Structure formats: C-alpha cells, structure tokens
Amino acid sequence: MYQLKHSLDTVRGIGESWKKALAKKNIHTVLDFLLYLPLHYEDRSRIFSIAQLKRFSNSVIIDQDQLKNKDKQNKDYQSKQDFFTLIVQVKDYSQYYKGRLLISRATLVDKSGELPAIWFNNKFLKTKLKEGQDYYASGQFKNNSLLQAKLEAVAKDSPHTARLVPIYSQISPFKQGSLRRLQKEIVDHLSPQHLFQALHLFQALHFPKNSQEIIQAREQLALEEIIFLIDKAKKLKKTWESKNLAPSIEIKKQNLIPENLPFTLTNAQQQAITEITNDLKKTAAMNRLLIGDVGSGKTAVAAIAAWHSCLAGHNAVLVAPTQILAQQHFQTIQKLLPKQKLYLVTAQTSKNFKKDSASIYVGTHALINKLEDIKPALIIYDEQHRFGTKQRQNPQAHLLSMTATPIPRSLMLTIFAHLQTSILDEMPANRQMAKTWLVPKSKEENAIIWLAEQLLKSPDKQAFIVCPFIDPSQHSALENVAAVKDSLKQLEVLLGKYYQEKQIKKTKQIKIALLHSRLKKQEQEEVIEKLYNKGLQILVSTPMIELGIDLPSADFIIIQAAERFGLASLHQLRGRVGRIGQESFCILFTTNPLKTEDDRAKIKQKSQERLKIFCQEKDGFKLAQLDLQQRGAGDIFGNAQSGFNKLQFASWTNLKIIKEAKKISEQDQHYQSILTPYFEKREFLAEINDN
Ligand code: ADP
Numbered sequence: 001m002y003q004l005k006h007s008l009d010t011v012r013g014i015g016e017s018w019k020k021a022l023a024k025k026n027i028h029t030v031l032d033f034l035l036y037l038p039l040h041y042e043d044r045s046r047i048f049s050i051a052q053l054k055r056f057s058n059s060v061i062i063d064q065d066q067l068k069n070k071d072k073q074n075k076d077y078q079s080k081q082d083f084f085t086l087i088v089q090v091k092d093y094s095q096y097y098k099g100r101l102l103i104s105r106a107t108l109v110d111k112s113g114e115l116p117a118i119w120f121n122n123k124f125l126k127t128k129l130k131e132g133q134d135y136y137a138s139g140q141f142k143n144n145s146l147l148q149a150k151l152e153a154v155a156k157d158s159p160h161t162a163r164l165v166p167i168y169s170q171i172s173p174f175k176q177g178s179l180r181r182l183q184k185e186i187v188d189h190l191s192p193q194h195l196f197q198a199l200h201l202f203q204a205l206h207f208p209k210n211s212q213e214i215i216q217a218r219e220q221l222a223l224e225e226i227i228f229l230i231d232k233a234k235k236l237k238k239t240w241e242s243k244n245l246a247p248s249i250e251i252k253k254q255n256l257i258p259e260n261l262p263f264t265l266t267n268a269q270q271q272a273i274t275e276i277t278n279d280l281k282k283t284a285a286m287n288r289l290l291i292g293d294v295g296s297g298k299t300a301v302a303a304i305a306a307w308h309s310c311l312a313g314h315n316a317v318l319v320a321p322t323q324i325l326a327q328q329h330f331q332t333i334q335k336l337l338p339k340q341k342l343y344l345v346t347a348q349t350s351k352n353f354k355k356d357s358a359s360i361y362v363g364t365h366a367l368i369n370k371l372e373d374i375k376p377a378l379i380i381y382d383e384q385h386r387f388g389t390k391q392r393q394n395p396q397a398h399l400l401s402m403t404a405t406p407i408p409r410s411l412m413l414t415i416f417a418h419l420q421t422s423i424l425d426e427m428p429a430n431r432q433m434a435k436t437w438l439v440p441k442s443k444e445e446n447a448i449i450w451l452a453e454q455l456l457k458s459p460d461k462q463a464f465i466v467c468p469f470i471d472p473s474q475h476s477a478l479e480n481v482a483a484v485k486d487s488l489k490q491l492e493v494l495l496g497k498y499y500q501e502k503q504i505k506k507t508k509q510i511k512i513a514l515l516h517s518r519l520k521k522q523e524q525e526e527v528i529e530k531l532y533n534k535g536l537q538i539l540v541s542t543p544m545i546e547l548g549i550d551l552p553s554a555d556f557i558i559i560q561a562a563e564r565f566g567l568a569s570l571h572q573l574r575g576r577v578g579r580i581g582q583e584s585f586c587i588l589f590t591t592n593p594l595k596t597e598d599d600r601a602k603i604k605q606k607s608q609e610r611l612k613i614f615c616q617e618k619d620g621f622k623l624a625q626l627d628l629q630q631r632g633a634g635d636i637f638g639n640a641q642s643g644f645n646k647l648q649f650a651s652w653t654n655l656k657i658i659k660e661a662k663k664i665s666e667q668d669q670h671y672q673s674i675l676t677p678y679f680e681k682r683e684f685l686a687e688i689n690d691n
C-alpha cells in the first residue's frame, strides 16, 4: 500500500533507472508521480468486431448511431474512427528476421472474421501469447492489417486497451506502456488511509471511466490550486506589513509626472501613479498589483514609479519574463525618460554589471541575483507568474507586479488578498484595436500578396506572421520550429513568384527573418534588434511574441491556425500591432486538422463562429470569458495561458472555480488539501528554475 508522501523507492517496478529519469522531472514522491498527468486520452473504449472494423475503415461515415450516442455523452469527443478495441484470439504466430528487424506475424480471429497482424521488434510477444486466450487488441489499422497491436488478456480493468487510455509525455528512455503500468500499480494500491475522495481523484485522472470523470477530476485539481493560493495570500497578508520595510520615497507634489512625455497619460494611468506614489512614501513596503488589458500602458506607469524612486536617490529594478521584453522595456523607458540613468541586465550583459545610484535597472531574472548589490527601493515585476506569493523574504523594497490577467476585481482581491490593486481600465485615446479579418483558405494567398503590396508601398511598415501553434503539451518545441520553417518557405515561394511577375529587384524586396525559441539567445537578440532598427519587414515567429513585443511600428499580424489559440491569446497577439495608434490589421488563417468530412464540418463551424466573434469584440476580459464558455473543459486544463500568470491546473478565467474556492476557504479556515505538499514544493522549484 502506498501513501502519497512515500518516496518512489517503495513502488514496485521503480528501480534505479526509473528513479533517475523521474528525478530529472522533479518527481520524487508518490504524489509527484500521480500528478504527472496524461496529456490526453485515446478513446479505445469502443469494442468493434473485425468485420465492423473493416467496414468502417472503408467508408468515411461510421456507424452513425454509435457516433450520435457518443456525442451526447461528450461534446468534445473527437477522432472517432481512430481508436477501437477488438476482442480476438491469436493464431498462426510466426516470427522471422529481415536484416536486424524482428518481424512477428499472426492472424487475429473473432466470430466475424480474420485479420492479419504485424509487429516489429517485439521480442516478448511470443512468450506472452497463449492459445485459446481472449485478448483485447488495439492498434493501427492499415492496409487491412493491424499494426503494432497492443494485446491484453481480456479482464475487467485493462490499462492499455478497451478504455480511455492515458497518454503521457514521454519520460525517456521508457515506453508509454511502462509508464502506464506504473501509474496503474500506484493507483490500484493507494493506502485506504487516504480519503476516498483522493483515491477516486487519482483513479479518475489516470484511468477514467468516461470523459466526464476526467473533467471533474481536473476541476478538482484546479479548485485545490486556487484554494492553496487564497490561503497562501491570507498568510502573506498577515506577515507582510509587520515584517517588510522599505525606504520611504519623498514625492514632491509638483513632480508627480515627468515633463516632456511623448504622450498625455490617461486618467487611469494618473490615478495608478497617485496610488503607487502614496504607497512609496511609507516605510511599510508596498505590495501592489497593476492590472490592465493589453495596450493599456502599464510600462509607462512602472517607469514613472521607478523614476520617483531615482529622484529620491534610490535605485529601482524592473524584471521582465523574457529577454526580448526586457530589451523592449529598456528601449521604451529610454524614450520616455531620456535623461534617466538606465541599465539593461540580462544573462549576457550581467558580466559587465556596474553598480550605480539613482538608476533604473531593467532585465530578466538575472537581475534577481544582483539585488543585494543594487539595493533597489522599488522592484517591479512585469507579467510575473507568481505575484509575490513567493517573493524573497524581507526584500527591503517596495514591490509592484503588473499583469493583463483578465479576472474581475472582486475575485482578484480574494486570490491576491496580500496585494493592493490598481487598475488601468482605460485605453490611451489614440489607440484603436487592429481591424480583424477571418480569411477563408481560398483567399490566403491573396491576403499575403495584399500584405506584400502594403509593405512594398510603405517600406517603413512591419508585419508579424505567427505560425501554427502545435499543442504545447503534446509536441516538442521542435515541431513548432518545423512549422515556422515550413511557413517561411511557403512565404518565400509565393513572394518569389510575385517578385518575378512584377519584376521587383532584389534590393527592393521585403526583408524577412525567423524567430523561435530554438535560436541561440544571441541570434534572437540580433533578430529583435534588426526588427527595431527597421532592418526587417516581416518577422515569422512561433507564438513566443505573445508575451509582449512592443514594436511601435508593427502594423500587421497574420495568425495561422488561429482556431488553435484561445481567444485571450489571440487578443494578446492582436495587441502587438497598432501600438502608436496607427491603423493596423490582424488577419486570421485557419487549418482543418480533422479527418472525416463530418468532423470537419462540425468543428469548422464551431471554430469559425468563435473567430467571427473575435473579429468584432475588443474587450480582452469578455474574450477570456467567452473562451471559457466555448472551449469548456479544454480551458480548465489551463495550459494555454502563456503570457498570463501561470497556473498549473486552474485557469484565471474560470470564475466558477475561483468563486467556489473562495467559498470553501471562507467556510473552512483549516482546509488541508492533500495536494498542499506538491504546491509548496512546486513554488520552491519555480523559484530555483527562474534564476
Ligand atoms: P501594456 O499595458 O500592454 O504593457 P504598454 O505599456 O506596452 O502596454 O503600452 C502600449 C503602448 O501604448 C506603448 O507603445 C506605449 O508607449 C503607448 N502608451 C502608453 N501610454 C500611453 C498614453 N497615455 N497615450 C498614448 N500612448 C500610450
């Protein structure tokens, strides 16, 4: 019997090599392992006969009744004909080598017919097979044969077949099947000391009876996570004010706003600055959250707060989540406050770090190691994923965090009880949202040519092309990169033809570059710099720019496979263009990844509706809400949230869960989640990894 807190040593089947591989993923306890969740599930629960399988695969329209019933059970049900399980006996087994490849063949039999099966390099198959035994068989049906079939003796609870089968992200060098077996071993032997609810939770996460169970279990995790955060915030609130002191920053009334700003601040910005400066005067350290939709002008507020700190003779620090953003903030602040002493500190430049006074330091997490040296009076975090739940003990500085996370104020106050909040609920006057168009497949090339014409006409303009976002959890970044490269190639071919047709000389052609996370940091920087210096007109990129590129003269963004993004993410991306109030355009392309006509039509319709709404709606918060309503469970899993404060299980836009968490933590002051040890540890890890 296993307990959640047990070390993995105790688990049958986990030896040294497993332990090592798991440790690399920071998995040390039974609880850690159980929270290594499936990325998705293959529905092999439908039992087919051999005859049915053959019939289905020859026509696109599958057993309609069966489909309809499934649809009723689960709206998100997809790829209907891909997975199945047969119940068969195995006969005529033979094996032979072809070169070094071991090939095994057999015939699978049931009452309805026979089916050849082929395996490659499966050494153990022979020893496992028993004559007269009924097996579940699930595999790939191709050319009238079953390939690499998974065989399991028919039993009530089979982990690999005849069910919703969990698929995990790989832990090399081990196979899916072994990982699944280990999860099964643990789930089946959890100590009954744990609450029934906990036992059921893990059963449902790994070996669910139906998709409803998965959704409920994931919601449970999300709930626990939010409760953990709320409780943490309450504790922090208690200790913050008494323990954390910071230099009092004298503010002279006539100086509240710097002179010669390139624009007039919005009322909301001025209000936020007043709130912040009122806090800065105190010796109790400020801990404030600045909330504002994309483009509401948070950076200017941060810069002015930092400027006040410098006026009073102190240093200030602005920490950005990525190098690109740090660089941009640096440039933005330079323009805003040209006389201000300003330094950029990233992993690369930190070697040449120089200590100064009354300066603003902008940088990545590399900055955090320098805090002792810099001794800032004010630390600002942009789009941070932790909002000060795990800030350094006693930083002796005022803290300001900034976010575009779209949750309503009242709930914000609950989750971040330890923070004061300022809200930018007003957009700069000149700002107009990018005109957004959904372009049908047949018009995509026209749209690109249109873009090319615009760029050729006004070489000062710039465009982003954001490429297919392959499910981030399921595929490696490598595949994202492959997609970007493909996209670039297509673009070049298309433009090549156009140049030839119009006889456009090489020197006049549009300059294009590629940006993705697999490029070396230095190469990334070079691309960004070129972009800023107008040495580039089109940047083809993975969604990494979502986090916030502030390129004032970006006018166009094309988003490919737009249906794969959440609306909130699309909104973030759209916020990358038209940043100085110029007319700008957001163009959405779509793909259709599904196989059958039936699926395609349905999914297409749904996603087109979503995207059409997106074209009209400008409010980031409303879009996030819509996302939740329309995407349902998918969004509960909360992994498509890059750019926002990272939660592992919950999503900021799931108000239902946040409200419920609030209720539970109010009613039960001593609520103890079985997941607490996990969340505590994860926060700690996040901190180490950041540095
Ligand atoms: P976000 O809140 O998304 O971080 P930024 O701070 O990057 O937004 O500001 C978005 C853009 O708007 C920047 O180009 C910035 O210079 C500009 N901006 C900020 N405040 C104003 C203002 N009051 N009037 C006009 N433009 C502004």
Ligand code: MG
Pocket: 298, 299, 382, 548
């Ligand atoms: Mg920003």
